[in-house]
Amino acid sequence: MSELRIHVKASKEYDVVIGQGLLSRAGSLVKEAVPKATKILIVSETNVAPLYLDTVKSNLAKEGIEVFELVFEAGEQSKNINTITAMWAVMAKAGFTRTDAVVALGGGVTGDMAGFAAATFLRGIGVVQIPTSLLAQVDASVGGKTGIDLPEGKNQVGAFHQPSMVIEDTDCLKTLSFDKFTEGLGEVIKYAFIMDRELYDILEGYENKEGLRNDPGMLTKIVTMCVNDKADVIKGDEFDTGRRQILNYGHTVGHVIERDSGFTKDHGVCVAKGMGIMIDACLATGRMDSDTHDKMMDLIRAYGLLAEDDITPEAAVAGIMNDKKKRGNTISLILVNRIGEAEIVPMSPDEVLDLLRGGKTN
Ligand SMILES: NC(=O)c1ccc[n+]([C@@H]2O[C@H](COP(=O)([O-])OP(=O)(O)OC[C@H]3O[C@@H](n4cnc5c(N)ncnc54)[C@H](O)[C@@H]3O)[C@@H](O)[C@H]2O)c1
Numbered sequence: 493m494s495e496l497r498i499h500v501k502a503s504k505e506y507d508v509v510i511g512q513g514l515l516s517r518a519g520s521l522v523k524e525a526v527p528k529a530t531k532i533l534i535v536s537e538t539n540v541a542p543l544y545l546d547t548v549k550s551n552l553a554k555e556g557i558e559v560f561e562l563v564f565e566a567g568e569q570s571k572n573i574n575t576i577t578a579m580w581a582v583m584a585k586a587g588f589t590r591t592d593a594v595v596a597l598g599g600g601v602t603g604d605m606a607g608f609a610a611a612t613f614l615r616g617i618g619v620v621q622i623p624t625s626l627l628a629q630v631d632a633s634v635g636g637k638t639g640i641d642l643p644e645g646k647n648q649v650g651a652f653h654q655p656s657m658v659i660e661d662t663d664c665l666k667t668l669s670f671d672k673f674t675e676g677l678g679e680v681i682k683y684a685f686i687m688d689r690e691l692y693d694i695l696e697g698y699e700n701k702e703g704l705r706n707d708p709g710m711l712t713k714i715v716t717m718c719v720n721d722k723a724d725v726i727k728g729d730e731f732d733t734g735r736r737q738i739l740n741y742g743h744t745v746g747h748v749i750e751r752d753s754g755f756t757k758d759h760g761v762c763v764a765k766g767m768g769i770m771i772d773a774c775l776a777t778g779r780m781d782s783d784t785h786d787k788m789m790d791l792i793r794a795y796g797l798l799a800e801d802d803i804t805p806e807a808a809v810a811g812i813m814n815d816k817k818k819r820g821n822t823i824s825l826i827l828v829n830r831i832g833e834a835e836i837v838p839m840s841p842d843e844v845l846d847l848l849r850g851g852k853t854n
């Protein structure tokens with residue numbers, strides 16, 4: 493059983509361990525990450541728990557750890573304070589101390605909430621992330637952003653709380669639905685575009701694109717490259733005030749499409765559309781050459797994602813101005829004009845409108 497380790501350097505340093513079959517070693521890995529913990533709360537949800545909870549639970553118990561569990565109803569609608577309160581209650585009743593810890597077993601919803609409960613219980617206890625979706629493995633589980641949604645908007649309440657370890661078992665991806673796997677690829681492709689030309693070459697040259705989900709060796713390689721990229725970005729900008737913003741490539745317009753759909757369209761699908769719209773706009777306004785344009789669009793489509801949407805430039809800009817990420821009247825737009833290189837360009841709403849209209853007249 494091979495494993496790869498990526499060391500993340502943030503306010504707290506930790507390892508991301510990636511490989512096949514790691515769940516069966518969860519006990520010793522968790523023990524390594526939080527050696528003083530005698531009690532662990534495993535947080536999971538109704539889709540993931542039946543598949544993987546027993547393995548993780550029995551593995552932790554083998555290490556002499558007292559295990560508690562909280563399984564919530566799967567889905568973004570559970571990402572609220574009630575679920576957090578339920579986690580706090582289990583830990584309080586069981587007499588958790590500051591050296592005890594939480595394990596998040598699930599996708600990004602589970603990781604964000606388990607991380608937030610850990611960040612706040614007794615003013616902060618350890619959390620080990622065990623992400624099971626592609627999106628959570630390449631993005632959500634690394635970097636320490638945790639939180640919940642409010643009726644007023646997604647991820648409105650939260651905290652930065654770095655995990656003590658991230659355990660990524662790529663075998664878990666086998667049970668992911670086709671749609672959830674594909675949307676995760678939207679984020680994978682994003683890394684290739686913003687900072688990783690080598691990843692682009694690997695994705696582009698891979699022969700069996702439709703069979704990727706059944707190729708664990710290749711998946712491990714790709715996930716590892718993405719985590720390396722994310723770790724690299726976080727190292728210099730843990731709190732998202734500078735370079736970390738390049739991770740928002742495709743997200744500025746993508747978020748608007750996602751929200752306008754009432755969140756019926758998957759996040760990664762909207763990111764792919766958002767990237768496609770930026771790629772068209774950069775070509776139409778002379779920022780990008782047509783060869784690069786075609787290569788980028790082809791890659792998005794080759795992995796089963798759409799690179800366009802019928803949102804108008806006006807609706808996109810109106811939506812962006814409603815987004816929490818705007819700073820005053822300036823939008824930090826992420827542009828990629830050469831594969832593997834992103835820049836953060838501050839623009840006024842009118843400038844963004846011009847850029848996007850350029851795209852539409854193409
Ligand atoms: N903290 C961050 O930096 C960060 C970054 C990106 C996204 N997020 C958050 O992550 C969430 C989205 O993540 P997600 O797409 O993983 O959502 P999710 O946790 O809802 O998982 C997606 C779906 O896949 C299922 N699933 C997960 N793993 C599975 C497996 N191995 N087998 C079968 N089914 C499985 C889940 O039950 C769910 O239905 C959002 O709430 C978003 O805000 C956080």
Ligand SMILES: [Zn+2]
Nearest residue numbers: 679743759763
């Ligand atoms: Zn995203």
